[in-house]
Amino acid sequence: MFPHRHPFANGGPLLVTSVLALLSLGSLSWTTVHAAPTPNTHQFLETNCYDCHDSDTQKGKFRMDNLESLDPSEAAKKWGRILSRLEAGEMPPPKKPRPPQAETAYVLKEIKVTLAAEAKARRAEGRTHIRRLNRLEYENTVRDLLGITTPLQDLLPEDDTADGFDTASAALSISPVHIQRYMEAAETALQAALVRGARPEVVTRKFTFSDEKEQKGGALSHPNNKPMIHVRDGSLHFFSEPHIEVPIQSFQFAEMTKASPGRYRLRVSAFTHDAQGRSLAFAMKTTRSKKLLGYFDAPADQPGVVEAEHWFGPGDTVIIAPYLLNKARRERKLGQYAAKDGTPPQGLALGIEWIEVEGPLQDTWPPVGHQRLFGDVELKPFKSLPKDTVLPLQPLRYSEKLTPVSGNPEADARRLLTGFLARAFRRPVTAEEVAPYLAIAARHWEQKECFESAMLEAYQTALCSPDFLFLVEEPGPLSNHALASRLAYFLTRSAPDDALRAVADRGELRKPEVLRRETERLLTSPRSQAFVNDFLDHWLHLRDLDATMPDKELFPEYYEIVYSSKVDGLLRESIASETRLFFTDLLKTDGSLLQLIDSDFTYLNSRLAEFYGLPAVDGVQMRRTALPADSVRGGVLTQASVLKVTANGSRTSPVLRGAWVLDNIIGRPPPPPPPNVGAIEPDTRGSTTIREQLAKHQNSETCASCHRQIDPPGFALEAFDPVGQWREAYRTTETGTEVKVLNVEGGKVKYRIGAAVDASGSLLDDSRFVGPKEFKKLTLRQSDAVARCIAAKLVTFSTGHHTEPGDILALDAIVASAKKNHYGLRTLLHGVIQSELFTRK
Known part of the structure; x- marks a missing residue:
């Protein structure tokens, strides 16, 4: 096409x-x-x-x-x-x-x-090529257009990637399968946006121990004598199935969502009973979508209230699950149960004072999606339609439901389509552009179909049209509306909002000061978190965090208990959050992007600080934390997220990590390996070190020239194992020193301590380093190269086309501007957006 x-x-x-x-x-x-x-x-x-x-x-x-x-x-x-x-x-x-x-x-x-x-x-035709929306952009665009939360990505074919990103035009092909799936996704989205009845009543229900009796065991008495729900073995005993994580069914939350799916606010009053005054944590997650709502602290002996909002589908409900309660009990060597005489237990317990549910929450009625589809067209019961009307749904089933009924279909359709198409196409539309869609609707109501059915056909066609699915740009400077789309999809991963469209409508966005103002507005908005998440998912490969699972025998610390198959959920979430929060901090404060290489702070909680062996941090909430002066941490290269995605679960590879650093941090990707080059097989038995395995490559003249570039960064990061922990020796499964005790659940582990890690190396200019701290200092000597690499990644991500040698002069200008402001990350991003690489096709 x-x-x-x-x-x-x-x-x-x-x-x-x-x-x-x-x-x-x-x-x-x-x-x-x-x-x-x-x-x-x-x-x-x-x-x-x-x-x-x-x-x-x-x-x-x-x-x-x-x-x-x-x-x-x-x-x-x-x-x-x-x-x-x-x-x-x-x-x-x-x-x-x-x-x-x-x-x-x-x-x-x-x-x-x-x-x-x-x-x-x-580049008479421009440096970029026309591209379609990828799956994330499609779902976000439809969500904002119709005000729905229905998942749509899984209805569409997987997107390919090119140049490291799934925004690349070269990867976003289209096929007949795509068209079929777009039609199905559009129909699903439009049905989700429709109103079928009156505004649902907002209900608030509060449940306490007197409402929900636990299945076994007595209630834990709080000092103020309020009855509490007592958790004894990792599950809430007032549920019907006490020994597993069980959804809140007994207070009829599932019945509420079944009758009125939508956005609900949950509030939980929880506390930890502990004679030593320490606190537990618990998780909240949904039953059907398996969405984690968060981990929360339960304060010691005095209830604290936590709150979360989420969209719940029909019949969906929430799970409340204590975090590693039995492990905490064993570590503290505390009793587990209440005495036979009914006195409170001496050990740990999670108390739930009450649970409150409020919803469904609606900011406007009818919802924004229905308003954009049918405006103020009157809603009437299906049974009020003429008997010969062709209905979109079974009339017996929906005889009491409502549908929009127009007294002047052509006038209403023209008005509604003009507004809808302008939003969907992200630019003003002409009467000539509206006419084909109006003809589609007219053809259907002329065949006695109801107004709703006729309009849905036109809307579905619009959501499958090239004007909606593609970002169309003309050669030369981008028009105001094309620039608005490029800016919005870059910083919010969705279509321009009303404010940005209004600026484009006035023809002002191409003014540098206005473009900067709108950039600041979008960066300040919570919607910019979508940019942070998606950019890091691709640039730093965070999307691959779960692509491999660590070997359970070698790295039991990553799991809830030794040799289990269940990942420590809080640890996994903390590892991802550290990198996202760290990048967000630099972006928000215009911190130096060189801190991506080395910094004196990071984001930690109690679990991640323990995992890293750093001084204790209270609570499960992530917070900005100063690192000790002698810490090996600091910068993304030493964060567990990056260290994990550059390993395969059982071993590390200096080649993989080194090539990753060259490509994603320094901006000098090595050439692909020659054909038929021998692969390095993993050796978990510990008979050879990775350096010994790499020696055959370094001794080959064919391989040596590349390995002299690739291996040094990889050798520096050998000081970290495949899950991101510091190590001084390799872990093995057969040979080596036996480990008798380890501070993980279960105590004794199966792995052995193998050869010592050698994290030293030298760069091409013969600069030597020992360990990651010295390597990071040497890397900072290439500050301009690091800044240009990040600028190039931002350009590729935002424009859908990789940078070329002809773009280096423009990239240098962006870096020079940021350098004046200590390489500020926000300054660099403004430089990218103001450059011709961004503002021209």
Whole structure:
């Protein structure tokens, strides 16, 4: 439907021919700046590079004497590698003669300026390509358009990724299967937005121990003599099934949601009974969608109230589950049960004073989705329609339900469609654009179908149209509405809101000061959390956090009890939250993005601090926490989320972690491995170390050039195991020193202590490091490269097209602006949005 253009095919001369021609002539603007003559780039490459990178020395590897004969896309990649290696000071190698620094800087500037000029001339159609909404964007857009919470992503085919993101136009193809699924998803969404009856009454129900008798065991008496619900073995005993996590059924919450699905507010008054004054935690989650509402603390001996809101579908209810209660009892060696004479237990217990449910909550009525579909068209019972009307639903079933009935179908339909299409298409629509959809509706009511059915056909067609499914942009500067869409999908992962659409309607968004103001407004909005979550899911691969499960024998700390298959839910949530909250903090405060490499703080709770071996933190709520001066933590490279997604569950690989750091942090991804290269097999028995396994690669001339770049970051991170804990030795399953006691549930573990970890290494410039702290300091010497890498990731994520060598000059300008403000992350993001990379197609 919308063919993708080859990135270098616009009818112009080959990339490399034009670049080399311009470079060989030199740039007038630059030669006039320098008093002394400077060599052109051809001479520089011949003098400093060709000795090692010509046909005689490379024999099919990285050659630079054949640039003029390469395919344009391959030439562009090579120019990118040349720039990267020269900027990093990696070439010429340390043992080779080095050209003067000023000469290298001049050549780098010449290459960037010329590539940027060539790219501008080549991109008559723009640097980006038309793309469709991905599954997340589709669901969010329909949610905001119709005011529904119905999940839609699973109704659509999986999206592919390219360049690390599922926003890439190259990955977002469309097929007949997509069209069929879009039709089904649109029908589901439209039905969810309809009103069938009067406004449901908001009900508040409060339940106490006197209402809900526990199944066994006496009530725990609180000091104020109020009866409490006593939890003894990890489940709430006032439920019908005491030995498992059981939903709240007995106070009829499921009946409430079955009759009136919607948004409900839950409030729970809970406390911990503990003679030592310490507190427990508990989780709340839904039964059907398995959505975690959160972990909460139950204060010691004095009830505290926690609150959560969630949309509950028909018959859905909530689970309240104490967090590792039995484990806490065993660790504290406390008694578990009440005495036979009925006195309160001496051990731990979770008390629930009361549970309150309020809902369904509605901000407006009719709901916003129904208003956008049918406005103020009067709602009447189905049975009031003429007998020959074709109904969209079974009339007997819905005889008492309501449906919109119009006295002037054509006028109402034209008005409703004009408003709906403008929102759905994210721009004003003309009468000519409305006409086909009006004709669809008219054709249906002319066949005696009811007004509702006729309009739903038109709306469903609109939600399957290219104007809705695709982000359509014209060559050149983006129009105000196209820019509004790009900005909104970047920072909120959904369509422009009313305020942003109004600015675009006035034609003001392209003004830099207005664009900055709207950027600030969206970043301040809670909706920007969607950007943080989705960007980190792809950039840092947090979406893969559960892709592999740690070996239960090697890393039992990740599980609730030793050798169980149940992950410690609080730990898993804390690991993900640390990275999201850390990035959000930098974005909110305009903190230096260099803190992504190393920082003196992070976000912790009691469980994660214990997992990291850091000083205790009270409670399960994540909070900004200063790190000890000698801590190995600080920055995303030492956070468990990143360390886990760069391991396979049983072992770590310096190659995997090293390549990840080069690609996602430094911005110099290594080339793909040569074909038929031998893989490194995992060795959990401990007979060989990872360095010994890598030696065969480093001893091979074919492999060594890449491994000299890849391995050092990976070696530095060997100090952390596959779940992100600090280690000084590897864990093994067969050989090694036996471990008799470990502070995990159950005490004795099966793994053994193997060889010592060697986290030292050296970079290409022979700078040596021992451990991650020294490696991070060396990485900070490449501050501009790190900032440019993050800027490039933001550009790729927001525009749907990866950055190319011709974009490096623009990226450098973004970095230079942020550098003036200590590399502020928020400043960098503003620079991306204000640049031509973002504001032009």
